[in-house]
Amino acid sequence: MGAYKSAEDLYKYMGQIFALAFETDGLKEKLNATGVTLKLNLTDPDSVIAVDFGNGVVQYGNDITMDVAVDLQMTADTAHRFWLGKLNVPLAIAKRDIKVHGSVQKVLKLAPLMQPLHEQYQQILKDAGLEEMIG
Amino acid sequence: MADNAVRKYSEYDHHAPDISLENVHESWDTLRAQCPIGRSDAYGGMWVVTGYAEAHEIFHDPEAFSSTPLIIPPFPQAMKMVPVEIDPPDHFKYRTLVATPFSPRHAEKMVEPLRVIVNRLIDDFIEDGQCDIYQTVATPYPTLMGTIMLGLPDSDAKLFEDWTHKIIHMSATDFEVAGEAVIELYSYFYALLEDRRAKPCGDMMSLLAEAELEGEKLTDEELMGFCLLLLIASIDTSQKAIGSMLWQLATQPEVRTRLAADPKLIPPAVEEFLRLWAPVQPARRATRDVEVGGIPMKEGDQLLVLLGAANRDDREFPGAAQTVLDRSPNRHLTFGTHIHRCLGSHIARLEMQVLLEELLRRLPDFELQDGAEIEWSKGQVQGVVKVPIRFTPGTREGA
Numbered sequence: 001m002g003a004y005k006s007a008e009d010l011y012k013y014m015g016q017i018f019a020l021a022f023e024t025d026g027l028k029e030k031l032n033a034t035g036v037t038l039k040l041n042l043t044d045p046d047s048v049i050a051v052d053f054g055n056g057v058v059q060y061g062n063d064i065t066m067d068v069a070v071d072l073q074m075t076a077d078t079a080h081r082f083w084l085g086k087l088n089v090p091l092a093i094a095k096r097d098i099k100v101h102g103s104v105q106k107v108l109k110l111a112p113l114m115q116p117l118h119e120q121y122q123q124i125l126k127d128a129g130l131e132e133m134i135g
Numbered sequence: 136m137a138d139n140a141v142r143k144y145s146e147y148d149h150h151a152p153d154i155s156l157e158n159v160h161e162s163w164d165t166l167r168a169q170c171p172i173g174r175s176d177a178y179g180g181m182w183v184v185t186g187y188a189e190a191h192e193i194f195h196d197p198e199a200f201s202s203t204p205l206i207i208p209p210f211p212q213a214m215k216m217v218p219v220e221i222d223p224p225d226h227f228k229y230r231t232l233v234a235t236p237f238s239p240r241h242a243e244k245m246v247e248p249l250r251v252i253v254n255r256l257i258d259d260f261i262e263d264g265q266c267d268i269y270q271t272v273a274t275p276y277p278t279l280m281g282t283i284m285l286g287l288p289d290s291d292a293k294l295f296e297d298w299t300h301k302i303i304h305m306s307a308t309d310f311e312v313a314g315e316a317v318i319e320l321y322s323y324f325y326a327l328l329e330d331r332r333a334k335p336c337g338d339m340m341s342l343l344a345e346a347e348l349e350g351e352k353l354t355d356e357e358l359m360g361f362c363l364l365l366l367i368a369s370i371d372t373s374q375k376a377i378g379s380m381l382w383q384l385a386t387q388p389e390v391r392t393r394l395a396a397d398p399k400l401i402p403p404a405v406e407e408f409l410r411l412w413a414p415v416q417p418a419r420r421a422t423r424d425v426e427v428g429g430i431p432m433k434e435g436d437q438l439l440v441l442l443g444a445a446n447r448d449d450r451e452f453p454g455a456a457q458t459v460l461d462r463s464p465n466r467h468l469t470f471g472t473h474i475h476r477c478l479g480s481h482i483a484r485l486e487m488q489v490l491l492e493e494l495l496r497r498l499p500d501f502e503l504q505d506g507a508e509i510e511w512s513k514g515q516v517q518g519v520v521k522v523p524i525r526f527t528p529g530t531r532e533g534a
Binding site: 088090091093094095104105106108109 | 211214310311312314315317318319321322325355356359
């Protein structure tokens with residue numbers, strides 16, 4: 001069993017971090033400037049998040065209507081470790097823990113921008129009483 | 136004074152587009168004359184060290200000056216290069232794992248393989264009477280040497296050169312391209328290490344795959360940190376040192392003639408070329424508030440230690456700008472010093488000595504082509520990267 005027990009929980013907490021990203025002055029502009037659209041196809045639990053970074057739009061599961069340029073496949077645990085700041089993205093791609101369909105360069109452009117959010121993701125989990133997920 | 140020479144520390148940026156062979160040393164001399172350490176505004180602010188004594192002091196205090204990050208701005212690998220970016224007390228444990236293959240005794244065993252490589256490379260162009268010797272010798276020679284040292288197929292040499300170039304020279308300007316090269320490099324070595332775990336064959340990769348620290352196998356992060364450093368350090372740094380040395384020999388016939396006539400001078404001459412053309416300009420980070428050369432620094436401050444400038448400090452090397460083939464003492468800092476002294480220094484010296492012995496035997500009159508355009512590679516691994524030469528054509532020696 002991974003860190004997340006249901007897609008609903010995953011959407012709730014990862015959703016908060018995306019919302020925070022697009023509300024944070026300075027970061028929002030940097031994310032918009034990338035213009036990247038990507039989809040996170042996660043397993044265990046099965047879940048899908050689509051993000052249009054250019055317009056600050058996030059969609060989940062069956063509600064996804066946008067077309068994206070980059071598809072990423074990974075376990076929900078891998079995505080969770082990324083948000084905790086415990087994942088080396090280049091190594092995860094090299095080991096195929098993250099499978100990238102589309103431009104790897106776009107992923108590499110985004111990943112470092114998320115760095116300021118790692119602490120806030122941990123805070124979101126703490127606030128929800130989920131310290132055990134932080135490890 | 137050369138156009139575009141830097142006159143103020145505040146303006147110093149090692150990646151500035153107008154740095155060239157014509158102004159790089161003049162800039163360093165101008166800055167050092169003001170103060171051996173100064174403050175640059177580049178990359179969020181950094182101390183730039185141009186003095187020998189100050190660089191020496193910083194390198195001899197790894198407790199106060201961390202070697203992480205070694206690169207400004209950092210490479211995209213998002214993890215430490217091992218062992219150079221590991222601080223004490225752990226550093227020694229990692230370094231010991233790979234020390235034996237780089238020892239002077241092991242390096243000596245490489246002399247004949249080096250000679251074979253050099254002569255094979257010379258055979259490829261000696262009948263032509265001209266070439267860009269950076270492309271024909273300085274580029275492939277360290278790569279082929281690196282493949283032997285690391286147990287990698289030489290058919291992949293071009294891949295290694297491509298990744299190394301992108302990671303070292305494009306990280307500051309094209310982060311995503313450099314990052315993609317890091318991923319390709321990791322993918323390659325991850326698969327190779329898997330193979331060596333299953334079928335160890337006594338080479339460097341097998342050594343790493345089987346290595347243990349305190350009873351535990353190395354993590355993937357540690358292994359990739361080793362692979363990244365071993366590859367880029369064995370290739371790019373030597374290429375630039377050799378390119379610069381060959382440019383100097385191609386433009387100073389009196390130096391070349393003297394060495395050709397007296398090969399016993401080659402070992403001390405190589406030390407002098409290393410002093411004059413230090414390719415690596417490493418970074419450090421202050422781990423606490425500290426003072427060097429009367430300059431107070433704050434915890435977290437980053438420093439760029441210009442070893443090339445330190446090596447041209449007249450306070451340590453009288454007549455530092457002059458080439459003194461038998462200079463003694465010659466305590467240059469090209470390989471660093473203290474705990475992070477370059478593991479590959481013994482093999483690098485032999486590479487350059489064997490190259491000079493064979494080159495001066497077979498192409499004793501090589502000189503720069505008239506009107507030749509020279510290229511200088513800037514950044515933290517510096518050197519001459521285009522050396523078009525002409526020479527009296529010779530004959531191939533190989534089959």
